[in-house]
Structure formats: C-alpha cells, structure tokens
Amino acid sequence: APRTEPAVWRVPGIRLAFFGHMGTQFSMMVFSLLWGVPYLVSVHGLTATAAALLITLIVVTALCTSPLIGLLAARYPARRDWIFLAVIGLTATVWTxxxxxxxxxxxxxxxxxxxxxxxxxxxxxxxxxxxxxxxxPHRLGIAQGMANLGGYSATPVVLALMGLLLTAFGGFNATAFRVAWLAQYPLWALA
Structure with a gap:
C-alpha cells in the first residue's frame, strides 16, 4: 500500500497547521517547561515563588483566552492563518x-x-x-499528528539550543540568557 504521509503533507492546509502550531506553541513550552524559572530568578531577581506564579499565569491566560481564540477561528475560518501570524508576531515583539x-x-x-x-x-x-x-476524514489522524509535530518538534530543538548557548556563554547570567533566547527567532521565521 502506498504511504499516506507524503500525500497528506502535500496538502497546503496541513503544512499551514504544522507551521502554525510550531510558531505559536514552542516559546510558551520552552519558557514553562525549563528555562522560564531560571531566567526569571537569575536575570530578573524574582523569587522562585514569584517565578512559579508567573508560570501559573500562563495557564490562567490560556484558560481565559481559549474561548476568544476559538470564536475567532470559527467566525473567520478563511483567516485562521492570521491568528497564527498575530500570535507569532505578538510573541516575537514582546520578546524583542x-x-x-x-x-x-x-x-x-x-x-x-x-x-x-x-x-x-x-x-x-x-x-x-x-x-x-x-x-x-479517513486521513484526519495522520493530519492531526502532523499538525501536532510542529510545536513538539520545535520545542526540544529550542530547549537544546538554549542549553548549548547558556553553557557556551557562562551559564545563568543576563548575557547568556539574552543570547540563548535568540534561538527562538529562526524558528519563528521558519514558521
């Protein structure tokens, strides 16, 4: 039987889903999973408790904004790419x-x-x-998996690159973190 994955990947909407998921998700994941707390504590002088509360605010924000994002995606289905671009642009701007x-x-x-x-x-x-x-519908499982791979492939790449850059620039200091967070920009550009 012919492989389904290449045929699914050739569908433009699947590539949009992959790269949209990539560009919108990885920064949140990298920050909340590993590098956010050390960054907030080491560079910005927050206590571990204050840093943890900020990580919790990410979850609260996601809960509060999900209905609005869902409403926009449902109301403007032909413009869901704008949602991706807006989130990526806003995230990159605030990081900058x-x-x-x-x-x-x-x-x-x-x-x-x-x-x-x-x-x-x-x-x-x-x-x-x-x-x-x-x-x-009979290819939806593969399509959903491909979309999901966007963010979940970018996240470990950025996590690892940041670790390498932090090590190369002397560990948990302001300069090292500033350089390490720059690892996000090529992935946003790719997305």
Whole structure:
C-alpha cells in the first residue's frame, strides 16, 4: 500500500497547521517547561515563588483566552492563518522588547510576556481545526499528528539550543540568557 504521509503533507492546509502550531506553541513550552524559572530568578531577581506564579499565569491566560481564540477561528475560518501570524508576531515583539531591556525588566513587562505566552497555547490549537478542514476524514489522524509535530518538534530543538548557548556563554547570567533566547527567532521565521 502506498504511504499516506507524503500525500497528506502535500496538502497546503496541513503544512499551514504544522507551521502554525510550531510558531505559536514552542516559546510558551520552552519558557514553562525549563528555562522560564531560571531566567526569571537569575536575570530578573524574582523569587522562585514569584517565578512559579508567573508560570501559573500562563495557564490562567490560556484558560481565559481559549474561548476568544476559538470564536475567532470559527467566525473567520478563511483567516485562521492570521491568528497564527498575530500570535507569532505578538510573541516575537514582546520578546524583542524584553531582550532589548537594559538590566532587570519591570514586573509589568514580565507579566505582559507570560500573558502573551499564554495566548500561544490556544493559538496553537487552531492548527487542529486547520488540519481537520483541510483533509478527508479517513486521513484526519495522520493530519492531526502532523499538525501536532510542529510545536513538539520545535520545542526540544529550542530547549537544546538554549542549553548549548547558556553553557557556551557562562551559564545563568543576563548575557547568556539574552543570547540563548535568540534561538527562538529562526524558528519563528521558519514558521
């Protein structure tokens, strides 16, 4: 039997779902899974408890913004790509402001960052709707899996690159983290 994966990948909507999921999800995952707390504590002087509360705010934001993202995706199905682009653009913009900030960032800017990262979760789920609308039902499982691979392939790549860059630039210090967070930009450009 011929392989189904190449045929599914050739569908433009599946590629949009893959790259949309990639660009909207990985920054939130990298921050919340591994590098966010050390960054907030080492560079911005937060306590571990305050850093953990900011990570929790990512989840709260995702819960609060999910209905709005879902409503936008349902109301404007031909413009779901704009949701991806808006989330990616907003995330990259806030990171750019934060990384350009001299010294410790004010708490309000860190709150803005985690709120924007929280929007990335529901933004990435739009990829499954794009995949569903782009493929015949008997190939939906493969299409959903391909969409899901976007963010879950980018996340370990950025996690590892950041670890290498942090090591190369001296560990948990402001310069090393500033350079390490730059590893996100090529993946946003690719997405």
């Amino acid at each position: 402001v934060l990384l350009a900030w001299r010294g410790q960032a004010p708490l309000w800017l860190l709150v803005v960052l985690v709120v924007v990262l929280g929007i990335g979760g529901p933004g990435s789920v739009v990829a499954f709707d794009v995949a569903r609308a782009s493929i015949l």
